[in-house]
Every structure is written in C-alpha cells, then in structure tokens.
Amino acid sequence: MLRIEKLEKSFGQNKALAGLSLEVARGELFAFLGPNGAGKTTTIRILNGLSKFDSGLAQVDGLDLTKKPLEVKRLCGLVAQHTNLDGELTVWENLDLHGRLYGLKAAQRRQKALEYLDYVEMTDRADRLVKTLSGGLKRRLMMARALIHGPRLLFLDEPTVGLDPAIRRKIWALIKKINQDGVTVFLTSHYIEEAEFLASRVGFINQGHLVTQGSPQALMDNLGQWAVDIYDQDNHQTLFFAQRHEAGAFIQSKALAGSIRRVNLEDAFLSLTGRRVS
Amino acid sequence: MSAWLAVYLREMLILRRRLGRQVLAMSVSPLLYLLTFGLALGSSVQVNGHAYLEFLIPGLAAMSSMTQAFAMAGEINVARFYLHVFEEFQAAPMPRLAYVLGETLAGLTRALLAISMVLLLGLIFGVKLNYGLAFWSALILNAVAFASLAVAMAMLVKSHADQALLNNFIITPMAFLGGTFFPLESLPSWARSILSLLPLSHASKAARNGAFGLDSPLSAYLYLAAAALIFIFLAIWAVSKARD
Numbered sequence: 001m002l003r004i005e006k007l008e009k010s011f012g013q014n015k016a017l018a019g020l021s022l023e024v025a026r027g028e029l030f031a032f033l034g035p036n037g038a039g040k041t042t043t044i045r046i047l048n049g050l051s052k053f054d055s056g057l058a059q060v061d062g063l064d065l066t067k068k069p070l071e072v073k074r075l076c077g078l079v080a081q082h083t084n085l086d087g088e089l090t091v092w093e094n095l096d097l098h099g100r101l102y103g104l105k106a107a108q109r110r111q112k113a114l115e116y117l118d119y120v121e122m123t124d125r126a127d128r129l130v131k132t133l134s135g136g137l138k139r140r141l142m143m144a145r146a147l148i149h150g151p152r153l154l155f156l157d158e159p160t161v162g163l164d165p166a167i168r169r170k171i172w173a174l175i176k177k178i179n180q181d182g183v184t185v186f187l188t189s190h191y192i193e194e195a196e197f198l199a200s201r202v203g204f205i206n207q208g209h210l211v212t213q214g215s216p217q218a219l220m221d222n223l224g225q226w227a228v229d230i231y232d233q234d235n236h237q238t239l240f241f242a243q244r245h246e247a248g249a250f251i252q253s254k255a256l257a258g259s260i261r262r263v264n265l266e267d268a269f270l271s272l273t274g275r276r277v278s
Numbered sequence: 279m280s281a282w283l284a285v286y287l288r289e290m291l292i293l294r295r296r297l298g299r300q301v302l303a304m305s306v307s308p309l310l311y312l313l314t315f316g317l318a319l320g321s322s323v324q325v326n327g328h329a330y331l332e333f334l335i336p337g338l339a340a341m342s343s344m345t346q347a348f349a350m351a352g353e354i355n356v357a358r359f360y361l362h363v364f365e366e367f368q369a370a371p372m373p374r375l376a377y378v379l380g381e382t383l384a385g386l387t388r389a390l391l392a393i394s395m396v397l398l399l400g401l402i403f404g405v406k407l408n409y410g411l412a413f414w415s416a417l418i419l420n421a422v423a424f425a426s427l428a429v430a431m432a433m434l435v436k437s438h439a440d441q442a443l444l445n446n447f448i449i450t451p452m453a454f455l456g457g458t459f460f461p462l463e464s465l466p467s468w469a470r471s472i473l474s475l476l477p478l479s480h481a482s483k484a485a486r487n488g489a490f491g492l493d494s495p496l497s498a499y500l501y502l503a504a505a506a507l508i509f510i511f512l513a514i515w516a517v518s519k520a521r522d
Contacts, residue, residue: 048368049368049369049521050365050368050369050521052521069371070371070372070373071371073369073370073371074371076369078365078369080362080365082362083362084361084362084363084365084366085361085363086288086292086361086363088292088295089288089291089292093291097284097288098284098366098370100280100284101280101284101285101366101367101370101372102370102371103281103371
C-alpha cells in the first residue's frame with residue numbers, strides 16, 4: 001500500500017529524514033514510533049503533500065507521489081497532530097466542505113456525512129459550532145472528516161496527544177474499528193502503550209531513519225519477557241530476563257533496590273537507540 | 279472541479295457569521311475619511327469642477343476595494359498559522375489554481391461589499407454619481423488584482439507579523455498615493471510617473487471617470503487586467519512555495 005525508499009529531507013543544516021525506507025502492506029495498522037524530532041511528522045507531511053522532500057521515492061498503491069500527486073492524495077486521509085478544523089463553522093459544514101474538496105457530489109456528501117457522523121457517534125452534534133466541542137470530540141470529527149472521501153490509507157499523526165486517558169481509549173477503539181473496516185492505517189505516536197495496543201506492526205524511527213520494524217510482540221521478545229529496573233543513586237539501569245523467577249533471583253542475589261515489570265516497546269526502543277520514545 | 283467552490287464557500291460561511299461586525303468594520307474608515315476630508319476640509323474645495331465629496335467617493339470606493347480584497351491575506355494567514363486549516367487544502371487533491379481562484383473570489387466578494395458600503399455612505403452624504411459598467415469594471419479588476427496579490431503574499435510570508443509589515447509598507451502608502459484623495463495630475467511629472475505604476479492609481483482614475491460619465495482610458499483597464507493576471511500567476515507559484 002505504501003512504499004518509501006531512501007527518503008531524504010533537510011531543513012537547512014538539520015537532516016529530518018536520512019534515507020528512510022519502509023513498506024506498509026494493505027490492511028495493516030502500522031505504528032511509527034520515535035521521540036519528538038525523530039522525523040515522524042515530517043514523514044507524514046511529505047506523504048500528504050504538505051512538505052517537499054529532497055530525494056528518494058514515495059509510492060501509495062503503486063502511484064508515485066511526485067508524478068501523480070493528486071491521485072495519491074485522493075487515496076489518502078489525514079488526521080493531523082493539531083486540530084485543523086474550522087472552529088467558526090458547524091460540524092456538518094466542516095464535513096461538507098471536505099467532501100467538496102474531494103469532488104463528492106451533493107448526495108454523496110450528505111450520505112457520507114451522515115454515515116461518518118454516526119460512525120464517530122456525533123450525529124446529534126451536526127449543527128454545533130466546532131469551537132464549542134471538547135478536544136476528544138474534535139479529534140473524532142477530524143477522523144470522520146478524513147474518512148468521508150473513502151481513503152484507502154489513513155494517516156494519524158499523534159491521534160491522542162493531549163487527550164485524557166478515558167478519551168484516549170475511545171479513540172483507540174475507533175482506530176481499531178476503522179482498520180477492521182479495511183482501511184490501512186499509518187499511525188505515529190510517542191505513546192508506547194498506544195502502539196502496543198493498536199499496531200499489527202511497529203517501526204522505530206530515530207534521527208530520520210528506520211532503526212527496526214516488526215510486530216510489537218516480536219520486538220519485545222528479542223529482549224525477554226521481564227525487565228528489572230535498578231536505581232542506583234543517579235543511575236537507572238534496566239536488565240531483561242526470560243522468566244520472572246530469574247528476575248526475582250537476580251534482585252535478591254545482588255541485594256539491590258529494583259522493580260520487576262513486563263518488557264515493553266520502550267525497552268526495545270531504548271536498547272536499540274539509547275534514547276527513550278516518550 | 280468543485281474544489282475552488284469549497285474554498286470560496288468556506289470564506290463565505292465565515293463572512294456570513296461575521297457579517298454585522300464585518301460591515302461595520304468596512305464602514306468605519308470611509309466614514310472617517312468622508313467626515314474629515316470630505317465635509318470638514320473639502321466643503322470649500324472643488325476638483326476639476328466637481329465638489330470634493332463627489333471627487334472623493336469613487337476614490338474611496340477604489341481604495342476600499344483594494345484594502346478589503348487585500349485583507350484576504352490576513353484571513354488566509356489566520357487559517358494557515360493559527361487554525362492550520364490551510365493544511366486541509368494542501369492535503370486535498372486540488373490544483374493550486376483552484377485554491378487561488380476560491381480565495382481570490384472571496385476577496386472580490388469582500389471588496390464588492392465594501393464598495394457598496396462606500397456608495398451607501400455617499401448616498402447618505404447626498405452624493406449621486408453614475409455607477410455604471412465603467413465604474414464597476416475598474417473596481418472589479420482592481421479587487422481581483424489585490425485579492426490575488428493577497429493570496430501570493432499570504433503564501434510567501436513566514437508569520438502573521440510579516441503580514442502586518444506588508445500592510446504598513448505597501449497597502450497604506452498606496453491608499454494615500456493612489457489618487458484617492460487628490461488628483462495625481464496636480465503632482466510633478468516625475469511623481470506622476472512613479473505613482474502611475476500603482477494599480478490603485480489606474481483604478482481610481484477609471485472609476486472616477488466612469489462615475490463622472492467621462493470616457494475612461496482603456497489603458498487603465500488593460501493595466502489592471504495585466505496586474506490581475508500577473509498576481510494570479512504569482513499566487514499559483516507561491517502556493518507551491520508555502521509547502522514547508
């Protein structure tokens with residue numbers, strides 16, 4: 001569905017993408033994980049025509065982004081990291097204008113707006129001005145808007161950033177539903193638990209290039225099942241064990257102050273890059 | 279092909295919600311100019327055989343068409359830098375021309391509203407002139423030129439603060455030097471030559487001639503049409519520069 005090869009992008013002296021290559025298969029829910037400034041948003045902006053790139057190749061469904069930009073855009077939907085709705089317009093007007101931008105006929109726009117308002121459970125808010133909605137509702141509306149024209153590939157840039165945990169869970173359920181309905185999802189996040197919960201495959205990006213990729217479980221299994229965090233004055237060290245009793249025995253044998261927990265994707269990222277995602 | 283309409287409708291929906299405030303804001307400056315220059319200073323002045331108020335109204339209409347059309351730049355910048363709505367347009371499968379067309383037509387609509395307010399104020403002040411095709415053509419071309427220039431500038435500036443600078447250094451001087459308040463013929467020839475480069479000078483002259491029932495110079499319309507065309511191409515180019 002999505003193919004990126006040796007993508008490069010610089011902002012002055014700062015190299016945002018340094019030869020990024022990755023592929024996302026049709027129907028996947030791919031999470032792109034990395035710390036702030038790693039190149040996640042730059043990648044999404046390039047793939048949606050908001051930024052230019054210096055060199056490399058980007059294809060969606062076999063269509064080259066530089067040669068067929070409008071056709072590629074028609075296949076994609078974007079939910080940006082920040083709210084980019086028209087606050088002075090109503091929910092319905094925001095959806096209708098999006099439909100017009102993508103060339104939908106009046107009857108289609110009406111049908112799709114009704115369908116996706118129902119999908120995100122906002123039918124009763126169609127006539128509300130967007131500026132009166134909560135952050136969670138705005139995020140759901142942005143998803144409905146991004147789906148109205150029937151994209152095959154949906155980009156979600158930090159879809160739950162700034163939302164409280166309860167709303168975040170609702171958004172996660174919605175993302176799962178969208179993916180189960182056949183839309184390929186490309187998600188960026190620096191919330192580890194978000195990627196663990198949602199993604200069928202994860203890619204780690206650091207300093208503009210892909211460090212590794214694989215299923216969340218496979219990436220974590222490379223380290224072991226259990227982690228021991230040891231705090232020694234200013235130092236924090238994490239060690240990994242296949243079995244819980246091995247981890248417990250280690251702490252006892254060393255007479256150290258430490259805590260045992262399950263290995264997570266943050267550990268996998270940290271072990272590969274020396275940096276934390278979040 | 280409905281994408282340009284989406285851009286235009288968005289601006290119109292916003293304008294409709296703010297219509298009262300907007301009309302009031304559009305009327306303040308012309309009203310002040312009419313009171314100060316027209317009534318207070320101009321009551322004893324005649325220009326080319328016309329009362330100064332009669333001279334002033336077409337000039338104010340031309341100036342308002344310019345300022346209100348160019349005010350689109352501010353709206354676009356708010357959409358670009360604060361609301362991020364511009365990203366929605368960038369991500370949409372729409373040619374750059376569609377975006378430029380939608381915003382330019384929105385600027386033209388605002389300009390037509392502003393011109394109507396000036397003419398209404400003129401009527402209230404007892405000024406009745408000939409607002410026919412020659413008058414409106416000049417002002418429509420002027421508005422299209424400045425609306426498309428607004429799109430171009432809004433794409434090229436890096437922040438909203440830069441936009442304010444453009445207004446201070448380009449639009450405000452042009453408003454005072456483009457033949458709104460005094461006949462350019464009264465200036466030395468070197469000054470006339472420089473000021474004849476301003477599209478507003480041509481718009482004021484053509485609109486005023488039209489309003490007075492005189493022959494309007496074809497060159498003025500051609501100049502305005504050429505300016506509009508150049509600024510539209512500049513805007514189309516600038517939209518692609520706005521990426522990043």
